[in-house]
Amino acid sequence: MQPVLNIEDVRQVEQSLTLEGVSLAELMRRAGHAVAQEVLASRPQRVAILCGTGNNGGDGWVAAERLHEAGVAVQVVAPQDPQDLKSSLALMVAKSAVAAGVSYTVAPSTDELAALLSSSDVVVDALLGTGFHGAPAAPFDLWIQEVNRTSATVVAVDVPSGLSAQTGHAPGQAVYADTTVTMISLKPGLISGRGRDLCGSIVLAPLASQTDRLVVEADPVAWRCDAQDYLEVLPCDTQDIDKYSRGSVLVVAGSLRFPGAAIMAAQAAARAGAGYVTLVVPDRVATVCRTHLLEIPVVGMPSTPEGQFSVEGKAQIVSMAEKASAVLCGPGMGVSADTVAVTSALLECSRPLVLDADALNALGRMTTNRLDNFPELIRREAPLVLTPHRRELGRIAGTPNDPPDSLTAALEAARRVVWADGGTDICVVAKGEATGCVGVEIALLPKPGPAALATAGSGDVLAGTMAATLARGLESNELLPLLCAYACEVHGLAGTLAAENCGSRGVMASDVIACLGLASDAMEESVSMAVSGAAQEGDAAHPQVSGR
Numbered sequence: 001m002q003p004v005l006n007i008e009d010v011r012q013v014e015q016s017l018t019l020e021g022v023s024l025a026e027l028m029r030r031a032g033h034a035v036a037q038e039v040l041a042s043r044p045q046r047v048a049i050l051c052g053t054g055n056n057g058g059d060g061w062v063a064a065e066r067l068h069e070a071g072v073a074v075q076v077v078a079p080q081d082p083q084d085l086k087s088s089l090a091l092m093v094a095k096s097a098v099a100a101g102v103s104y105t106v107a108p109s110t111d112e113l114a115a116l117l118s119s120s121d122v123v124v125d126a127l128l129g130t131g132f133h134g135a136p137a138a139p140f141d142l143w144i145q146e147v148n149r150t151s152a153t154v155v156a157v158d159v160p161s162g163l164s165a166q167t168g169h170a171p172g173q174a175v176y177a178d179t180t181v182t183m184i185s186l187k188p189g190l191i192s193g194r195g196r197d198l199c200g201s202i203v204l205a206p207l208a209s210q211t212d213r214l215v216v217e218a219d220p221v222a223w224r225c226d227a228q229d230y231l232e233v234l235p236c237d238t239q240d241i242d243k244y245s246r247g248s249v250l251v252v253a254g255s256l257r258f259p260g261a262a263i264m265a266a267q268a269a270a271r272a273g274a275g276y277v278t279l280v281v282p283d284r285v286a287t288v289c290r291t292h293l294l295e296i297p298v299v300g301m302p303s304t305p306e307g308q309f310s311v312e313g314k315a316q317i318v319s320m321a322e323k324a325s326a327v328l329c330g331p332g333m334g335v336s337a338d339t340v341a342v343t344s345a346l347l348e349c350s351r352p353l354v355l356d357a358d359a360l361n362a363l364g365r366m367t368t369n370r371l372d373n374f375p376e377l378i379r380r381e382a383p384l385v386l387t388p389h390r391r392e393l394g395r396i397a398g399t400p401n402d403p404p405d406s407l408t409a410a411l412e413a414a415r416r417v418v419w420a421d422g423g424t425d426i427c428v429v430a431k432g433e434a435t436g437c438v439g440v441e442i443a444l445l446p447k448p449g450p451a452a453l454a455t456a457g458s459g460d461v462l463a464g465t466m467a468a469t470l471a472r473g474l475e476s477n478e479l480l481p482l483l484c485a486y487a488c489e490v491h492g493l494a495g496t497l498a499a500e501n502c503g504s505r506g507v508m509a510s511d512v513i514a515c516l517g518l519a520s521d522a523m524e525e526s527v528s529m530a531v532s533g534a535a536q537e538g539d540a541a542h543p544q545v546s547g548r
């Protein structure tokens, strides 16, 4: 697993390193050298380095001097004369580079800059790093546009300029890098939001031997999962199992308005490996569901006049739930006093439970959007998995009109719910372009799925996948976030396979369902390969961080 640190904690590690004898000047020297090493790997002849006025620019000046020493033709581009730099560290390294013979250009015109960039093999972006805020001001906004027009390889220092390394937001122009050499630790904004498009591949430069320890001590906001981490939650060998030992799933879902959500969730649970799936729907939609589900029994329950579950069916639903290995409640169910009653009754049953979509909205209604104020509702012995997207997360975590707008905000909201519960029985799977699986002790980041998964019904498919994965059983509740992350990766991989079959813009949720079985097999294989050490780092099924 790779730790991810908030920016303020990266600064804390930087301070701790200075206390352990690695000065800031030495850190900057090592940062610049790490960048130079990455640039040298492509054996360039001409390199342009765009240096800003803070310490990110300082890293750029160090890299310039190093590359100059290595015989590369380097040209630094700066907005002001290096003598005028306010940061004492940046001033020191800029002076050193100039004294060593590095040539530089101050405030070039756009045409001059374009000519310089087009004659370079590599462009190093050292304009703005973790001290960036707002949107890039002039002249950086124009310079960034020129960087994005060049055909040269772009290497970003620490973070692509214009991207917030904390939030993943890029409110103005932002550099599209081929590679980002990031210092000390991964930061949330690099692997979420716009960061996923802007960073290219990420190279981590720890800068000191103490860094690994200090990063862990700084309490990472989350951990990014690697394939081998999933060994503990792999399904058991398929040789000697029958349909019951693979676990049974009860799906409680659907309404007259949304029968498809129930159908897809049930199909996904079956494709994701559950041995036996039963779908429970309001009786007014039972026939349409049966027409679509040949292998899955459909049980109709009393409906309201609107075609939603009626409270009359509550006792029967609970009694069926008690016999299942895992229960999924919510997709397409609608929200009413009756569905709230069904959701709350299922929370009291003793089986592992996944609450998705309208079951989460029901929770929001039961708690006036402050689930964290009602922990007794969700405190239970068996595992509970909540799978909110960001608007649903806002509705259960106290910000219905202001849903979390970044990975870190989503993790924080999920933690409010999980910490209110306080036990290892709960995991909030905060869905988004980057999904976090938040348990009481750890937040895990499965590798994100492709953009093709942003399609109607994708959430229903994930919910079915999650329930099937949970139905296999857990050795210990402490593994719950890892199991949830595993289900997310199977779903993501199915999305990738579906995009290969149908094109990235042509994927429908049913295409993802069709690929779940193959995706499960591929996940198992890649975990086994990674564990046995045979897998190359960043194997095909799990690209490290996507390129442009």
Ligand SMILES: NC(=O)C1=CN([C@@H]2O[C@H](COP(=O)(O)OP(=O)(O)OC[C@H]3O[C@@H](n4cnc5c(N)ncnc54)[C@H](OP(=O)(O)O)[C@@H]3O)[C@@H](O)[C@H]2O)[C@@H](O)CC1
Residues within 6 Å of the ligand: 010, 011, 013, 014, 027, 028, 031, 052, 053, 054, 055, 056, 057, 058, 059, 087, 127, 128, 129, 130, 131, 132, 133, 134, 135, 136, 137, 138, 140, 157, 158, 159, 183, 184
């Ligand atoms: N952490 C570590 O361990 C290590 C960190 N290191 C490096 O230090 C970097 C952080 O350095 P940093 O704190 O000096 O900030 P940095 O990103 O250079 O930006 C500050 C400058 O940008 C300006 N500016 C801000 N917003 C702007 C805008 N919208 N548009 C235009 N300008 C804007 C801002 O101006 P101001 O707001 O002050 O007016 C100020 O002049 C970090 O990313 C890494 O590369 C390594 O050297 C060693 C180890």
Ligand SMILES: [K+]
Residues within 6 Å of the ligand: 056, 125, 126, 127, 128, 129, 156, 157, 158, 159, 160, 161
């Ligand atoms: K940068």
